[in-house]
């Protein structure tokens with residue numbers, strides 16, 4: 344067996360179908376391309392149509408298979424409709440990536456209740472709903488795998504992002520609990536906790552002083568590139584390489600979390 348054949352057998356996703364919720368975003372789009380390049384048919388699910396189409400076109404430009412569907416992850420009916428649509432196109436879903444996310448920054452005493460609800464509904468309730476809807480399908484179909492996107496704030500405090508940090512701590516703990524429940528049912532559930540990546544949300548939230556401080560506290564002293572999430576993702580979703588990995592997380596953060604402790 345050649346090196347290429349061995350790597351393909353370990354990490355290849357030919358014949359697999361992946362749904363990526365929030366797949367049109369900065370990190371989601373890179374993960375969609377990585378899954379597609381590994382051989383999966385990717386269903387990009389996102390709330391905005393133009394971004395969704397652009398993400399699908401980037402995958403098609405790689406000569407890989409992709410479809411786009413609109414979703415609002417705060418609505419069970421919308422998630423069920425996406426599962427139905429994905430099954431119509433591809434028969435079944437093997438892989439779910441929960442990557443939709445929003446943020447809000449303010450001092451604690453000024454944090455508006457409606458922003459708390461907005462962030463919690465998308466970041467945490469959305470993951471709960473999607474894991475329930477797609478998890479049921481995977482259990483009934485005899486297996487599958489889910490990757491939820493957490494954050495360094497799944498573990499650590501970061502100033503001014505109270506609702507966000509609470510939601511991401513919830514995502515990590517929910518991941519472990521669902522993995523426990525699904526362990527014997529053939530569905531593996533894991534979490535990736537990214538550090539700091541160049542993204543619109545960060546540009547809005549972090550001024551120059553905070554970026555400087557984050558870079559000083561990141562052992563690798565730089566932002567991550569979205570493509571740098573793909574290796575961890577392929578390991579976790581691979582039926583072969585990831586076959587005994589569930590209920591855990593991978594930090595892709597240039598050492599930020601390790602340096603904190």
Ligand SMILES: NC(=O)c1ccc[n+]([C@@H]2O[C@H](COP(=O)([O-])OP(=O)(O)OC[C@H]3O[C@@H](n4cnc5c(N)ncnc54)[C@H](O)[C@@H]3O)[C@@H](O)[C@H]2O)c1
Pocket residue numbers: 364365366367368369370371388389390391394414415416417441442443444445465492493494495536537538539540541542543544545
């Ligand atoms: N960028 C970073 O540095 C960073 C760090 C850690 C964690 N994360 C997490 O990674 C994920 C992706 O972040 P990103 O930086 O790519 O941000 P992004 O804003 O580019 O992507 C988020 C995506 O979620 C989608 N979305 C928002 N509301 C939705 C809804 N109701 N239903 C479905 N989709 C919805 C958006 O349309 C967008 O495409 C998020 O969960 C974020 O919290 C990002």
